[in-house]
Amino acid sequence: MRKLFFIDCSKAAECCNKSQYKEAKPLDKMKLFLHLTFCQACRKFSSKNSKLTEAIKKSKIQSCSEEQKQAWREQIKKEFAEDNV
Amino acid sequence: MPANELDPNKWVDKYSDYLFNYTIVRVNDREVANDLISETFLAALKSAKYFKGEASERTWLISILKRKIIDYYRKINSRKGKAEVRVNYTDDYNEGEWLEEQVPDQFDRTAEDEMENNELGLAILECLDSINEKHASIFKRKTIDGADTETICNEFNITPSNLWVIIHRARTALAACLEKNWF
Numbered sequence: 001m002r003k004l005f006f007i008d009c010s011k012a013a014e015c016c017n018k019s020q021y022k023e024a025k026p027l028d029k030m031k032l033f034l035h036l037t038f039c040q041a042c043r044k045f046s047s048k049n050s051k052l053t054e055a056i057k058k059s060k061i062q063s064c065s066e067e068q069k070q071a072w073r074e075q076i077k078k079e080f081a082e083d084n085v
Numbered sequence: 086m087p088a089n090e091l092d093p094n095k096w097v098d099k100y101s102d103y104l105f106n107y108t109i110v111r112v113n114d115r116e117v118a119n120d121l122i123s124e125t126f127l128a129a130l131k132s133a134k135y136f137k138g139e140a141s142e143r144t145w146l147i148s149i150l151k152r153k154i155i156d157y158y159r160k161i162n163s164r165k166g167k168a169e170v171r172v173n174y175t176d177d178y179n180e181g182e183w184l185e186e187q188v189p190d191q192f193d194r195t196a197e198d199e200m201e202n203n204e205l206g207l208a209i210l211e212c213l214d215s216i217n218e219k220h221a222s223i224f225k226r227k228t229i230d231g232a233d234t235e236t237i238c239n240e241f242n243i244t245p246s247n248l249w250v251i252i253h254r255a256r257t258a259l260a261a262c263l264e265k266n267w268f
């Protein structure tokens with residue numbers, strides 16, 4: 001019984017991270033919830049972690065496409081080589 | 086020896102996401118943003134010899150990019166004719182002034198929020214720079230691009246449990262960095 005429902009802090013952290021990406025299984029989420037009721041350290045981590053997710057969502061960071069990055073890399077390489085002739 | 090040195094071969098990996106996010110909120114067009122960043126890299130290479138190493142590479146690139154963005158708006162405005170959009174530029178490119186005048190009054194609040202969120206985004210990217218490079222790339226793929234765990238594992242040749250350990254380290258470091266610099 002204990003083994004079924006109790007998880008250690010590293011397992012709790014993993015589940016907490018997965019749930020930031022909606023990849024935690026329902027049973028694991030339950031175990032996390034139970035763990036959080038008695039573990040203050042993980043509660044603290046969990047709240048920071050959610051705050052981070054919130055901040056990232058709010059910031060609307062975008063990344064530019066890999067093709068564009070490759071084009072810039074080549075452009076810089078080419079110009080850099082010409083400048084140093 | 087100067088405190089900061091330029092390393093153009095690393096510019097794209099280190100700064101392109103930062104430059105892109107800085108630009109996109111200001112020009113609202115991916116293609117225009119990409120072009121302005123291309124121009125910025127070229128201009129930076131041309132003036133690399135004037136880099137004194139007093140500012141960081143990033144700050145220096147942003148100062149060039151800012152000028153490119155202002156030039157872009159100048160071009161648009163002169164094309165549109167002076168009557169439509171009037172923007173008062175100052176010669177020393179005071180940040181903010183030109184943008185404020187672009188935006189009609191009723192959008193002020195939204196624009197302000199958007200700028201603040203954008204700054205938060207830049208702070209996040211800056212923090213990501215200070216963590217392990219590979220961890221940062223994996224974190225970005227997962228969190229910003231929203232790529233599948235499986236896809237990322239294949240790309241980086243790692244197991245899912247490796248991935249979650251890396252994500253954990255990245256998130257912990259990032260939260261600490263943001264706590265110090267933002268919240």
Ligand SMILES: [Zn+2]
Nearest residue numbers: 009012039042
């Ligand atoms: Zn715990």
